Amino acid sequence: MAKNAFYAQSGGVTAVINTTACGVIETARKHKNKIGKVYAGRNGIIGALREELIDTSKESAANIAALKYTPSGAFGSCRYKLKSLEQHRAAYERLIEVFKAHDIGYFFYNGGGDSADTCLKISQLSKTMGYPIQAIHVPKTVDNDLPFTDNCPGFGSVAKYVAVSTKEAALDVASMCETSTRVFILEVMGRHAGWIAAAGALAQEKDGDAPHIILFPEIAFDKQKFLQKVKETVTKKGYCVIVASEGAQYADGTFLADAGTTDAFGHKQLGGVAPTLATLIKQELGYKYHWALADYLQRAARHIASKTDVEQAYAVGKKAVEFALQGKNAVMPTIVRAKGKKYRWSIGEAPLEKIANVEKFMPRKFISADGFQITKACRDYLQPLIQGEDHPPYKNGVPIHAKLKNVLVKKKIKADFKI
């Protein structure tokens, strides 16, 4: 008898996480002898805790296919971290209880480092509790900070958004700088890893092109050196374009913009590097500035997604199901880059115990000696990830998105679970 599957989206969503969902569901539908229904967690893992399971078998093939070009999390995501088995035992046991009640034998968890950790714990608990679950983690994060995989689905599209936006905005300031704006700052995501900021450099066709300064979390912010570089650039070029990571920080680890609030994972809520830098530049150098803060626009921008990213996002979802069919457990599909000049990739495999809670920062050799640019090695790494366009269909001038029915399965457990 085929076991059912449970799929959940975790943490910050991306332009292509639904593409991965599509890969999971379409592949599972091809193996109905082994996988019964795919249930999706309403709002991620808390959908399992609350026994709010979306029956994806109620969705048409066309609607599931439309997930390929629908950004964000179509079933809802959440920021809810399960702590250690000791601290959160009741929650883990509830998960197993819900899985048991709905005959779920496969757990696909689509997220970043935190959810890889949860996925691993569920796999471990399944053994100790004697209820068999194959737990497969499916990578997703715009931050590109998962280890073992060459890159993370979701990153390529945000990288493309940042490269395209930087290239376009740089032309704007270049045309205004003679009498108006001298400095333009684009603030991008990346709390601890500078991958997204680094992607700004893909706007450059040659040395000296905008962006003239990139601020990475990995490089301690040096005010004097920064102001000197801004001044030099404006003197030489007439204007200066800066891409700043939200995680840009001083040598002592203080963020340039610390809003003072934290999310459910205990991460600081950031925002405001760009205005901080703009004020500094105005005060110290007197230049007129403009700044933009892309925030959700960057990770939701499916309209400018990378074709490579879309393909990889689908492939990891498909492979996750294939791993499950092969009897694998506590693993994650990875993207493997082949050796050689031409970019080629395939899907590999990594064990969860090596992935959980490990963050991959930019290697120092990917950042130029002065700390303001990327190196050729970094460019060679990043360039293929934004390759290709995958324009969504449009209606009335805006992209069409999947509209799921999201029908909930009837609850089988009487007791509620308090989140």
Added chain:
Amino acid sequence: MAKNAFYAQSGGVTAVINTTACGVIETARKHKNKIGKVYAGRNGIIGALREELIDTSKESAANIAALKYTPSGAFGSCRYKLKSLEQHRAAYERLIEVFKAHDIGYFFYNGGGDSADTCLKISQLSKTMGYPIQAIHVPKTVDNDLPFTDNCPGFGSVAKYVAVSTKEAALDVASMCETSTRVFILEVMGRHAGWIAAAGALAQEKDGDAPHIILFPEIAFDKQKFLQKVKETVTKKGYCVIVASEGAQYADGTFLADAGTTDAFGHKQLGGVAPTLATLIKQELGYKYHWALADYLQRAARHIASKTDVEQAYAVGKKAVEFALQGKNAVMPTIVRAKGKKYRWSIGEAPLEKIANVEKFMPRKFISADGFQITKACRDYLQPLIQGEDHPPYKNGVPIHAKLKNVLVKKKIKADFKI
């Protein structure tokens, strides 16, 4: 003997002002018997004052054609307002001197209300100084605030950017709201007129869809009413998406975010409505928020330009040259909407004395009774303007842009002119 033409870009640039330049240059090239060379002002009108004229005849046909998909001002723009003939007499006389020295008989000024005024003055001065100039104003402004024309080239593309970005980001917050972000605010341009903010409503497919609140400069901001609406929306929908115009203001005319600085036109430099609103919401209602400030990204976003806008931008440039060839003076090509259900447009004509320094605000009947939405009349007006996609060509994952040589013509006047 054919007279030369002078073309200049003025004020804030757009995704399609170069498309208009392409329309001017390509059309002029077809009438070499009447129009000699097209000189473009380096950095707009100050290029004429400094006698820095770019010889566009040095550019290949392919490069001029590439202007169609290159955002920003390829010859440079400027924020430099010529005041009255009495106050700025020397500057106007210098312009005539430069035009005379380079045998320029046609003046094409591509800008908004301020430049329409300059264009008119040059036409007037040309008569009193006895040197014949045909001065044609070519409309351009993302603000959509020029009178007589049904809409302004540049607006349709920023409107499409705002509609698409709002639709995508709304999906993001919808998927996160159960445990995280409740309120998302997108701040958009529009100092005095709410046209750009209104375009956010084109993300809606039906009543109640995001954006749930739009803040227009035309409607006085009422803090209590606003907070009440945010609370109601979060209670009902789980989240709330807000599109706020940078020009949102209190009943007494104070901007919600007044940076305290002014540009060369005496306009206040704004920015920061979104963080102001976010802080207010956090303090009064306690909701977690995210906000984005699109700034230059919105008006430079050629990658998501409206096909309708691109076509109209080209058409006004072409028609400006045709007007010149017909001997017209002190006029502006306008976009005329035909009556009837299906959207059809043609190019009309308006005299500059009626256009200069008149701002077109949103009519009250375009804004809902509660002041937070657009009406059906407004939707019927806006919808066609974002219709169609015109994807630029890409290379290495980013759009290709024209790379002009921008060769300057040898100066003929000894005296410099101090800007």
